[in-house]
Amino acid sequence: MTGASSRIRCYRLAVREWSDGFFTSPASARPLAAFRIGLSAVLLLQAVALAPALAELYGDRGYVQWPIIRELAPAGVPRLNWVTDEFALLGADPDQCVRGVFLIYVAALGCLLIGWHTRAAAAAAWLGHLALCVSGSAGVYGVDTFARIALFYCVVLPVGHTVSLDWKAGRVPAGPTAAARLGLRVLQIHLCIAYLAAGLTKAAGEQWWTGEAVWLALNQPTLARFDPGWLAAVPWVAQVACWGTIAVEAGYPFFVWLRWGRVPWVGLTISLHVGIAVFLSLAAFSAVMIVLNVAAFLVSPAADPPRPACEGGDSRALVLTTRGPS
Amino acid sequence: MTGADAGYGYFAPHVGSEVRVRFTLADNAGREWQDELAAGLNQEGRLRVGSMTGLFPADPEQRVLRHDLAASWAATMFGRHPTARVVIVRVEVYEVPSMAEYRAGLRPGWVQVFAATFALPPAKSPANGLP
Numbered sequence: 253m254t255g256a257s258s259r260i261r262c263y264r265l266a267v268r269e270w271s272d273g274f275f276t277s278p279a280s281a282r283p284l285a286a287f288r289i290g291l292s293a294v295l296l297l298q299a300v301a302l303a304p305a306l307a308e309l310y311g312d313r314g315y316v317q318w319p320i321i322r323e324l325a326p327a328g329v330p331r332l333n334w335v336t337d338e339f340a341l342l343g344a345d346p347d348q349c350v351r352g353v354f355l356i357y358v359a360a361l362g363c364l365l366i367g368w369h370t371r372a373a374a375a376a377a378w379l380g381h382l383a384l385c386v387s388g389s390a391g392v393y394g395v396d397t398f399a400r401i402a403l404f405y406c407v408v409l410p411v412g413h414t415v416s417l418d419w420k421a422g423r424v425p426a427g428p429t430a431a432a433r434l435g436l437r438v439l440q441i442h443l444c445i446a447y448l449a450a451g452l453t454k455a456a457g458e459q460w461w462t463g464e465a466v467w468l469a470l471n472q473p474t475l476a477r478f479d480p481g482w483l484a485a486v487p488w489v490a491q492v493a494c495w496g497t498i499a500v501e502a503g504y505p506f507f508v509w510l511r512w513g514r515v516p517w518v519g520l521t522i523s524l525h526v527g528i529a530v531f532l533s534l535a536a537f538s539a540v541m542i543v544l545n546v547a548a549f550l551v552s553p554a555a556d557p558p559r560p561a562c563e564g565g566d567s568r569a570l571v572l573t574t575r576g577p578s
Numbered sequence: 579m580t581g582a583d584a585g586y587g588y589f590a591p592h593v594g595s596e597v598r599v600r601f602t603l604a605d606n607a608g609r610e611w612q613d614e615l616a617a618g619l620n621q622e623g624r625l626r627v628g629s630m631t632g633l634f635p636a637d638p639e640q641r642v643l644r645h646d647l648a649a650s651w652a653a654t655m656f657g658r659h660p661t662a663r664v665v666i667v668r669v670e671v672y673e674v675p676s677m678a679e680y681r682a683g684l685r686p687g688w689v690q691v692f693a694a695t696f697a698l699p700p701a702k703s704p705a706n707g708l709p
């Protein structure tokens with residue numbers, strides 16, 4: 253009994269030591285900074301593309317008018333009519349309010365990009381994105397789901413703790429922190445869950461085993477960039493593409509944790525998203541996913557760059573060898 | 579709000595059919611012309627319009643949502659074309675044959691699944707004797 257209980261205690265200690273190292277050993281915030289910069293850059297570019305059609309896509313008299321949206325969107329979530337109702341008392345036009353919220357969202361993304369009052373900027377960007385997406389919920393697609401999640405992570409994770417104006421001004425802690433490690437793990441585990449779910453859902457559909465899924469996707473008029481007719485003559489190519497997609501997505505949560513598997517698997521995943529951008533015209537979605545992959549698994553959390561010398565700041569370079577797996 | 583309830587089954591478990599909306603408009607003089615919801619939009623806008631048209635229920639029993647969406651799209655057209663008095667909304671689904679059917683000669687094409695006509699009430703003529 254005594255031997256068994258001491259063995260159990262040893263296992264517990266080992267597990268605790270491993271989990272402490274895995275989740276909270278101090279790490280650089282560089283991967284999170286890459287996540288912040290990449291995400292805000294992509295969303296800013298997407299905002300430029302959306303700007304010419306704001307009223308049509310998000311306005312109260314847009315393509316899908318707000319009374320219909322109210323029936324479709326969940327209750328109690330911030331939306332544009334909360335703003336328009338308030339400003340209507342001041343005589344503001346709903347379309348002006350939509351433009352105002354959009355401008356605040358874009359400004360917040362700009363502040364997030366440069367890391368100026370990062371957490372407040374992230375909160376403003378997240379709320380602005382949420383309000384736009386709820387009011388334009390009839391037109392949202394995959395990129396909006398990931399953008400909303402990613403912006404929320406920017407609110408709660410220390411994404412501005414390096415390579416930011418906050419870091420340069422000494423407003424945030426310099427050097428490796430447990431919070432940065434935990435934030436990185438949250439991002440990594442979330443990606444693993446997302447890819448596993450995507451892979452398993454595809455594996456549940458017959459079209460993904462016969463190759464018809466890729467054939468049908470490439471034939472969607474809004475997505476197709478090339479005439480896919482040739483594919484019907486070589487159906488095995490579509491089948492290999494389908495099986496490859498399932499393998500890459502379902503294998504993601506297993507291979508990215510292996511020392512030898514991480515770079516090749518993330519490389520395969522990025523190739524998959526490049527393919528989606530090229531062949532299915534889903535550029536913004538692919539760019540967000542590539543940013544997430546690069547930040548979560550390819551940017552080293554091992555060492556911080558030196559903070560530039562400034563008043564009140566720590567100008568020393570901090571290099572730390574982390575205990576847990578990166 | 580955080581996206582924690584999001585699903586990740588893009589194009590899964592099966593790839594659906596694309597839906598588009600086309601419009602035939604007519605003015606008081608009987609002139610007719612065509613338009614599309616996504617006309618003039620860039621790819622990011624077209625993707626969003628694709629999501630909107632994809633909301634159109636395939637189930638004819640969902641009469642209210644079908645009518646409301648068609649009315650909303652018709653209103654967009656009346657706003658875009660101030661001279662139009664009548665808008666016919668046509669919802670079409672892009673049907674893609676399987677690869678085997680394609681090899682046998684079948685080709686993808688748009689199939690109409692819904693049509694509705696929306697007309698503005700006749701404009702009031704000015705009262706007699708007033709400028």
